[in-house]
């Protein structure tokens with residue numbers, strides 16, 4: 346039996362179209378879950394709860410007045426003295442409640458509460474995840490829920506698939522990914538460049554039942570409007586000069602899977618109108634064609650711009666925004682979640698050592714502190730490249746602060762000439778280190794190997810601070 350909506354009366358927040366769309370998406374994915382999930386309005390009426398949340402008391406019969414959360418979940422007549430979820434309405438911040446599984450701290454056993462924002466921008470209701478009920482002895486804590494086939498990414502406290510993180514923001518993200526994975530609702534990921542938006546999209550795909558089907562990435566900002574249309578929707582023979590044959594588009598290629606539309610804010614109004622139609626109708630028409638083609642694709646999009654600002658400035662269609670952002674995800678910049686840095690550093694050192702066939706290297710405590718304190722304006726991507734350079738250009742078993750200084754400023758050079766010069770110097774440095782290694786530190790032999798004079802080698806050792 347599936348979960349159900351309780352009647353909500355004429356003042357239901359779900360008269361709001363965006364909240365209604367979010368509720369529908371949540372209902373689709375939470376109905377079959379064994380985790381307890383509920384949505385409450387500002388008056389603490391249960392607007393939706395899945396069967397697991399109603400538990401033994403069972404859902405109220407249709408037509409009864411909206412049930413209050415305290416009546417439904419803890420069989421109390423009066424509201425709890427303080428409900429932590431109320432702060433979510435006040436602040437719009439995600440809340441995690443530390444309490445044990447029997448629900449000390451909150452009578453209902455609330456674990457996390459997420460704000461559901463209305464089209465007007467206020468918190469119209471909250472999504473609540475509860476702690477699991479203690480299982481009777483002898484029964485496994487969770488029964489396998491998934492079909493055979495490619496396994497879902499492994500989830501540990503600080504990792505989901507390739508995504509690592511220990512900050513509250515990342516932990517909430519892991520929970521959300523797990524919760525939304527099996528819905529087909531659209532997801533909009535917003536965050537600065539390099540924060541991991543594409544990796545999050547890929548993890549959502551790999552966590553979902555679509556994981557054995559394609560994950561197709563489209564950089565919408567990189568293509569002019571007409572090319573983007575024919576790439577995404579395909580074209581029929583003779584649709585334009587050079588269209589010698591018919592070609593299926595990326596939406597067709599992604600059928601059954603997920604399409605990731607990166608840089609969605611950089612699309613033209615004409616393209617936005619066409620994409621909106623595709624999302625509304627669940628079908629595409631190839632460029633130059635008239636025949637609609639049904640598609641079953643989950644759309645995950647991303648932008649490093651604030652899409653709500655663009656909507657206000659009328660630079661992005663509001664109706665398309667609502668369609669794309671049924672499940673909005675915000676990835677904070679790395680400087681706002683420094684607790685993730687040590688885990689990311691360890692992962693990137695491990696990956697780089699493996700890629701460059703080196704033994705696993707360690708990072709000294711002092712160096713880790715310096716890395717954790719750095720500003721990382723280029724976010725996780727900048728940290729990843731920095732670690733890669735450190736692994737390639739240094740030789741000590743343990744990476745120290747001195748090694749990091751030798752790698753150079755963590756701030757990436759942006760102009761091509763500087764990048765080229767920097768890369769050439771790094772390559773030179775690496776070659777000298779290799780020569781010294783090959784000759785067991787014998788500088789005369791190393792100079793001979795490098796085909797430079799001994800004096801030049803001494804100058805370069807000084808220049809690169811190699812001792």
Ligand SMILES: Nc1ncnc2c1ncn2[C@@H]1O[C@H](COP(=O)(O)OP(=O)(O)OP(=O)(O)O)[C@@H](O)[C@H]1O
Nearest residue numbers: 507508509537538539540541542543544649725726
């Ligand atoms: N939490 C994370 N754990 C492990 N690796 C990560 C994490 N976040 C980002 N990365 C890695 O950092 C790099 C940049 O991430 P990604 O390309 O997903 O960022 P992005 O936000 O999509 O960037 P852009 O906006 O420039 O397209 C990738 O190599 C990705 O694998």
